Amino acid sequence: MDSDQSTTTEQLAQLRKARTLCLQDDVYWPRIFEGILPILKSGVPELRRWGVEFIAESFSTPSLDDARKTHLALKALDTLVDLIHENEAESLKFAVQSSASIYPLIFRYICANPTKSEEWQKMGSIKQRILWLWDSGPSGVKLCCIKFVQRVIQVQTPGVTDPRLANKSEISLAAVPSNHPLLPISALEAEAQGLLDRLLGVFHDEPVDPLLITSTLNCLSVLIKARSSISNKILNAILGFNPLSVAIKTPTTKSKLMAKCLEKTVRILLLNLIRPNPTGPHFQKISQHLHRLSQAKAEIFDDTSRKRPAVAPPVAQATDAAKRQKFESNMIQPPASLPFIGAPTYANLFTLTRDAALTNFDAQILPIDLVVQITLATFYSVNQQTLDVAIQAVRDRYNSFLSRASTPQPPPTGHPSTQSPQSATQVSPEIAAKALTSPPGSPPRPVGQPAQIPEESRGKDVEDIEEDEDMEDEYQVGAYKLPPPPPPTAEQRIEAACANVDRMFGVLDGLDKAPLVQRKNKGGLMRVAASTWDRDGWITLIVRLATRGLGACDVEVKSEDGRIQSIPSPLAQYIRERLLAYVLADFRQNLDSAVTWLYEEWYNDSVMRVQPMGESRILQYPIWLAKVVDGILPFLEAKDRLVIRFLSEVPELSREILNKFKILCLDPDRSTLGIQILHYNAMLRPPVREICLDLFEDFYHNHKELSSISGKFLRKWRPLALEAPPAPQKEEPDSAMNGVHSEAVETKQVS
Numbered sequence: 102m103d104s105d106q107s108t109t110t111e112q113l114a115q116l117r118k119a120r121t122l123c124l125q126d127d128v129y130w131p132r133i134f135e136g137i138l139p140i141l142k143s144g145v146p147e148l149r150r151w152g153v154e155f156i157a158e159s160f161s162t163p164s165l166d167d168a169r170k171t172h173l174a175l176k177a178l179d180t181l182v183d184l185i186h187e188n189e190a191e192s193l194k195f196a197v198q199s200s201a202s203i204y205p206l207i208f209r210y211i212c213a214n215p216t217k218s219e220e221w222q223k224m225g226s227i228k229q230r231i232l233w234l235w236d237s238g239p240s241g242v243k244l245c246c247i248k249f250v251q252r253v254i255q256v257q258t259p260g261v262t263d264p265r266l267a268n269k270s271e272i273s274l275a276a277v278p279s280n281h282p283l284l285p286i287s288a289l290e291a292e293a294q295g296l297l298d299r300l301l302g303v304f305h306d307e308p309v310d311p312l313l314i315t316s317t318l319n320c321l322s323v324l325i326k327a328r329s330s331i332s333n334k335i336l337n338a339i340l341g342f343n344p345l346s347v348a349i350k351t352p353t354t355k356s357k358l359m360a361k362c363l364e365k366t367v368r369i370l371l372l373n374l375i376r377p378n379p380t381g382p383h384f385q386k387i388s389q390h391l392h393r394l395s396q397a398k399a400e401i402f403d404d405t406s407r408k409r410p411a412v413a414p415p416v417a418q419a420t421d422a423a424k425r426q427k428f429e430s431n432m433i434q435p436p437a438s439l440p441f442i443g444a445p446t447y448a449n450l451f452t453l454t455r456d457a458a459l460t461n462f463d464a465q466i467l468p469i470d471l472v473v474q475i476t477l478a479t480f481y482s483v484n485q486q487t488l489d490v491a492i493q494a495v496r497d498r499y500n501s502f503l504s505r506a507s508t509p510q511p512p513p514t515g516h517p518s519t520q521s522p523q524s525a526t527q528v529s530p531e532i533a534a535k536a537l538t539s540p541p542g543s544p545p546r547p548v549g550q551p552a553q554i555p556e557e558s559r560g561k562d563v564e565d566i567e568e569d570e571d572m573e574d575e576y577q578v579g580a581y582k583l584p585p586p587p588p589p590t591a592e593q594r595i596e597a598a599c600a601n602v603d604r605m606f607g608v609l610d611g612l613d614k615a616p617l618v619q620r621k622n623k624g625g626l627m628r629v630a631a632s633t634w635d636r637d638g639w640i641t642l643i644v645r646l647a648t649r650g651l652g653a654c655d656v657e658v659k660s661e662d663g664r665i666q667s668i669p670s671p672l673a674q675y676i677r678e679r680l681l682a683y684v685l686a687d688f689r690q691n692l693d694s695a696v697t698w699l700y701e702e703w704y705n706d707s708v709m710r711v712q713p714m715g716e717s718r719i720l721q722y723p724i725w726l727a728k729v730v731d732g733i734l735p736f737l738e739a740k741d742r743l744v745i746r747f748l749s750e751v752p753e754l755s756r757e758i759l760n761k762f763k764i765l766c767l768d769p770d771r772s773t774l775g776i777q778i779l780h781y782n783a784m785l786r787p788p789v790r791e792i793c794l795d796l797f798e799d800f801y802h803n804h805k806e807l808s809s810i811s812g813k814f815l816r817k818w819r820p821l822a823l824e825a826p827p828a829p830q831k832e833e834p835d836s837a838m839n840g841v842h843s844e845a846v847e848t849k850q851v852s
Contacts, residue, residue: 109147112140116148120155127165134155134177137155138152140152141180150189157195157199160199171207171209177199181227184196185200185230190239193242197246201245203224204256211224212278243313244312247317248316250300251300251320255324255327258330259273260274261275301335304317304341309346309363311359319370321339322373339370339371340387344366344367345363347359347363364394364398371391374387450495450499598672599672602676605639609643612635640697643676644680645701648702648721680698681728685732692743692746704752705722723757726751727757730762737774738774739773739774759796762778776807779793779797794815798819
């Protein structure tokens with residue numbers, strides 16, 4: 102017998118080591134899991150109990166993904182079929198918990214494998230056994246069965262039908278094919294509705310079982326959030342349940358405690374439902390129910406305060422009066438006026454008690470959270486009359502201190518006859534030391550008689566007092582003035598300026614974003630820029646801040662060839678980057694802002710082109726125009742004709758910019774838009790006509806899909822190009838976008 106016990110103990114120790122290994126590295130989990138399954142078939146209760154607990158932990162751990170859990174669930178189905186018929190309550194609870202964890206996994210596996218009927222039959226037998234235990238099992242097992250029923254209802258009801266909003270890891274009836282041979286959708290949904298009705302029936306059962314109701318409420322909160330199709334039904338059942346009814350029917354201490362616990366659970370559940378969405382459809386109804394629940398709770402548990410006390414006999418009244426008088430005498434009452442005692446400190450000023458223990462208590466050792474709670478509780482509970490008396494006492498004490506401070510004190514004299522006994526005893530430390538070291542043969546001084554101080558010592562004390570007064574006058578604190586702050590560094594100035602720019606763009610986000618053609622107030626050519634604080638005014642202000650306001654703050658650098666170049670300041674570049682991000686965030690609405698910005702850049706380049714001392718300046722207009730075009734080009738669609746207006750309104754176009762739109766012409770879906778852009782600029786913008794015709798000629802000779810439409814334009818503007826053979830192209834550096842090479846880019850810009 103002892104050998105069997107020792108063997109079991111050794112096996113349990115080995116199993117615990119295996120579990121520790123799984124927790125350290127989940128790679129070993131499947132192998133150890135499969136090795137533990139045969140142990141569950143042994144007749145040793147301790148080993149079976151440990152094994153079923155390990156199975157429940159394996160299916161609930163987040164260390165394993167759903168794929169590995171599904172593989173382990175298929176391995177453990179036969180074992181769970183045996184364990185679900187256990188008689189021990191602890192093993193049954195872990196077996197039901199494991200079944201609740203694997204039911205969604207087996208359901209999804211059967212959805213993907215409609216021929217696996219044997220596994221689904223085993224899961225069905227486990228389900229039937231658990232539903233029987235829900236009615237006839239022990240109390241702890243019933244709680245686990247409620248969790249299993251919640252999983253079954255959640256799986257066998259339709260989830261989110263919109264695939265864009267659906268969670269891929271969620272398992273619901275929406276994942277079942279309509280022609281599945283093992284999972285009939287209508288039967289499964291009907292079973293889920295029946296289980297839900299049976300689950301909600303616990304609110305009407307008699308007698309009330311608070312454990313079952315609490316477990317049911319915790320499971321229903323998950324169903325309300327996960328399944329909107331049954332949330333109204335569940336919510337109506339919860340609102341129809343009165344958790345205080347048990348205290349009304351049997352007003353005992355136990356029933357009142359049960360009612361308080363149930364009311365708290367219901368309140369927490371309803372508050373968690375309305376807290377994430379205060380504007381939801383059920384907010385008003387739940388708020389009203391919580392208010393009624395609070396009133397009912399106050400009527401039930403605070404009824405003793407509303408009862409009228411019985412009339413006491415005269416003897417009892419006299420006894421009560423004596424007791425009340427004795428009790429009130431022991432209470433700490435703030436005096437109407439207390440003299441100022443001790444040094445002029447805040448502690449002595451506000452202390453209203455003579456208790457030495459309270460006076461010497463150091464309140465700084467208390468944590469600040471506790472101090473705040475005590476202070477707030479005192480403010481809520483203090484009597485107004487008591488507070489007024491205490492305030493008046495502190496006020497009188499403060500006035501007394503001020504009057505004492507303003508009254509001049511007479512200086513002490515050197516003659517002992519003019520001093521009081523108390524002042525005569527206040528001697529210097531040197532004299533006190535001499536008195537302590539007096540010879541033992543000297544006669545003792547009578548009690549109450551002041552000490553005899555020599556004249557030279559008394560005169561020395563007076564001189565010390567005068568020196569102390571002179572030192573106090575010398576070290577008198579005067580008016581204190583804070584020193585000026587240190588000047589900010591260049592990085593701090595740039596950081597503060599960038600923060601101001603961010604706030605300006607924050608104002609833009611709240612203004613009207615209607616296009617220019619749809620606005621009511623349209624200024625003419627003679628309008629004043631930034632005359633109104635609308636979107637156009639703020640854009641003009643920000644743009645001119647980058648081009649004109651900070652244009653004079655350019656930084657001069659020396660190039661490699663020795664020439665001095667002027668580059669923009671970091672703050673101006675930051676504003677330009679923010680403008681680019683603002684335009685590209687919604688370019689269809691903000692292209693008019695881009696036109697305003699690029700016009701200002703072009704004007705600034707034209708004005709600042711000539712620099713003194715032969716300096717050169719980096720032109721900003723071609724740089725930022727190319728960035729805007731590169732930003733909007735990948736997102737253009739065939740219907741975005743507004744880009745034609747954008748290119749017609751910018752002040753200058755170069756061959757490099759127009760070559761970027763070659764990708765549109767070669768895209769089958771957007772070729773119409775690209776041809777329209779080139780055609781519009783060739784017809785109505787003569788300075789860039791030759792560039793557009795060069796592109797058409799390239800399309801005609803090198804791209805057959807565009808030869809017909811390109812020939813139509815060349816026949817009108819360049820008919821000789823239709824007869825001449827294509828000129829051989831030279832090797833050019835790669836300036837391609839999306840794999841399509843553009844033509845040679847000329848550095849000369851055409852206005």
